[in-house]
Amino acid sequence: MRITLLFIAFLLVSPFVNGQIKTQPIAKNALPKNIRYQGKPIQALKFQDNTGTYIGLTTATGEQAQKGDDEFRQAHLYAYLYQLKANSQTSVVWQLHDFIDECDLDIVAEFVPGSFSVTDLNKDGKAEVWVAYRLACNGDISPSELKLVMHQGTTKYAKHGIGKIKIGNAIQPDGGEVMSDDFKKAPVAVRQYAGKLWSKYLLEVQ
Numbered sequence: 001m002r003i004t005l006l007f008i009a010f011l012l013v014s015p016f017v018n019g020q021i022k023t024q025p026i027a028k029n030a031l032p033k034n035i036r037y038q039g040k041p042i043q044a045l046k047f048q049d050n051t052g053t054y055i056g057l058t059t060a061t062g063e064q065a066q067k068g069d070d071e072f073r074q075a076h077l078y079a080y081l082y083q084l085k086a087n088s089q090t091s092v093v094w095q096l097h098d099f100i101d102e103c104d105l106d107i108v109a110e111f112v113p114g115s116f117s118v119t120d121l122n123k124d125g126k127a128e129v130w131v132a133y134r135l136a137c138n139g140d141i142s143p144s145e146l147k148l149v150m151h152q153g154t155t156k157y158a159k160h161g162i163g164k165i166k167i168g169n170a171i172q173p174d175g176g177e178v179m180s181d182d183f184k185k186a187p188v189a190v191r192q193y194a195g196k197l198w199s200k201y202l203l204e205v206q
Contacts, residue, residue: 021118021127023047026055032082035090039078043116050125051153053084054093058116058131063107074101075109079116079131081151094151096131103137108144110134112201115148121189128152128190132201134163141165141206143175148198150183150190157182159194163204176202 026044032055039059046055059078066072079096100109115132122128129151136144146163149156161178164171183194 021047021049021120023118031055031057032084032088032090034088035080035082037078037080039076042111045116045118047118047127049120049127051127054127055082055084055090056080056116056118056129057082058111060109060111063109066101069102072102072104073107074099074103075107077109077111077133077135079111079149081129094154094156096149096151098133098135098147100135100137105137105139108134108136108138112146115197115201119193121193122152122187126152130197132197134204141167141172143172144204146198146201146204148194148201150186150194157186157190157194159183159198161198163202165206166203167206171203 023045024047026046028041028044031041031044037057037059039061042058042060044055044057057080061076063073063075066074076097076099081093082090083093084090100107110133112132112134115130117130119128119130120126132146132148134144134146143163143165146161148159159178159182160180162175164175183191186194
């Protein structure tokens with residue numbers, strides 16, 4: 001009986017069971033006052049693994065005027081991972097920044113909805129933090145750049161290519177190619193999961 005109770009207690013307090021790390025969403029107005037970021041918060045979440053407690057945050061500036069040139073526009077995307085320390089202090093583990101600038105056409109700079117997530121596919125107690133986003137400066141209906149990024153600690157893997165556009169029930173013939181893929185060097189479980197996410201996020205619905 002004592003062993004059974006201990007096992008149940010472990011399931012209740014363990015931050016990761018069956019390779020999945022539980023995350024807790026954080027309201028934008030509930031972010032710690034001492035963290036620093038650029039842009040406006042999009043999504044924030046809190047999680048714990050074997051190395052500590054963390055807050056992940058994505059932000060975006062939205063489309064804005066290009067400094068020094070009113071003809072062009074720009075838009076920036078950011079993602080951050082903060083580790084929570086003693087006395088409510090935080091430290092930045094990593095920061096992602098990408099952008100479109102010098103654009104006088106239509107700008108796309110957005111995170112793929114639902115792509116900011118946390119896993120432990122290696123089951124080593126160390127979180128893998130995922131995010132995907134699209135970037136484009138287009139004057140017509142053309143596919144955007146698609147980037148899929150994963151961090152485990154300070155180790156980063158990224159996949160970069162061109163998405164495909166779906167209009168109604170029709171998928172446009174252009175796009176779909178992969179231009180670079182660091183996940184080829186990743187552990188098998190991570191590489192396979194990245195492939196599934198890439199296929200899931202490839203289509204850009206118009």
